[in-house]
Amino acid sequence: MYEEIRKEAAAAAQEICQVAKLQKGQILVVGCSTSEVTGHTVGSDSSPAIGQAIYEGIQQVLAPKGIYLAAQCCEHLNRAIIVEAEAAGQAELCNVVPQPKAGGSFATAAYHGFQHPVALEEIRADAGLDIGGTLIGMHLKKVAVPVRLEQNRVGQAMVLAARVRPKYIGGERAIYNEDLK
Template sequence: MAGITYEIEDKGILEQLRADATRAAEELVEAAHLGKGQIVVIGCSTSETLGQKLGSHSVPEAGKTIFEALQGVFAPRGIFIAAQCCEHLNRAIIIEREAVPNAEIVNVVPQPKAGGSFATACYKAFKNPVAIEHIKADAGLDIGGTLIGMHLKEVAVPLRLSQKNIGQASLAAARTRPKFIGGDRAFYDVRLKDGYPKSC
């Protein structure tokens, strides 16, 4: 499925997207206590980042810029990006094979108008990209109201970042924590209160 894609003439917009995405990723790492081997699911509408309706204005250059900014924060820490495709691919996930060695792989290659510009950028940049249908990520960034909740571990906890937007797209963030189970006599591991530490 081809479809029309768009280009950005004002390169200052790309620099703004890069700066916004970098700040959001840095805040998420700190607030969610993310570390090596953990997974962050990213839903991203490049249309929304440019003030257009979701799914109407796919911009490969914007997807690539946002990916590079996020990867620049996550990769040095050993954190994996799980790129959520758009609903044309049933919100499948594009991820490095290393992050999900035992996952069941499905056969699809995202394109800007069938998967989304961000997922396409990830597929092109990853060393060994694979597509999977399900994942339970440790945290997430939702850029433009793409609805990433289906790909987060239970229990998802909303995060209020100071970075509220990526470009013109609204930004929502979440971390996860283990469920508290039991009743009045239950004891809890206080180390798990703020999420999944690297040793879990």
């Protein structure tokens, strides 16, 4: 079961990286309910082993590309973000260590898997994966564009995805760069 979940998470990460055209140094925010992955209601059955499998699947895709993972914590930590320190830039750090029942199993796995983990209140990511209805939109840059993935499930959880694009400004006479859509 864990290997299948790892593969599904990796496939979703690979797909959003391609669709969003993520480049080295950009950020993918991921929210994950391991309860939903196992077919339970969000927050009711946190699974560290599932969180670890999903973390490993996503990181095996992102790390070689130099794309940063931003792991969203659950609402008990106000949806804080766990990232590698180098991805935090000049952002103000928070002092918290996620746990399976206060932060979530996925964010806990990321915290323990990163070399130099830090917590942030917020981030502005370039794309996102929402595994199990965790509401990642608050951590995406403007303008978020929904993406329909072929890999739209991890375990029993729905996967929703988004990429971002620059804002269109200027009105009807403006000309836009088609490469930035």
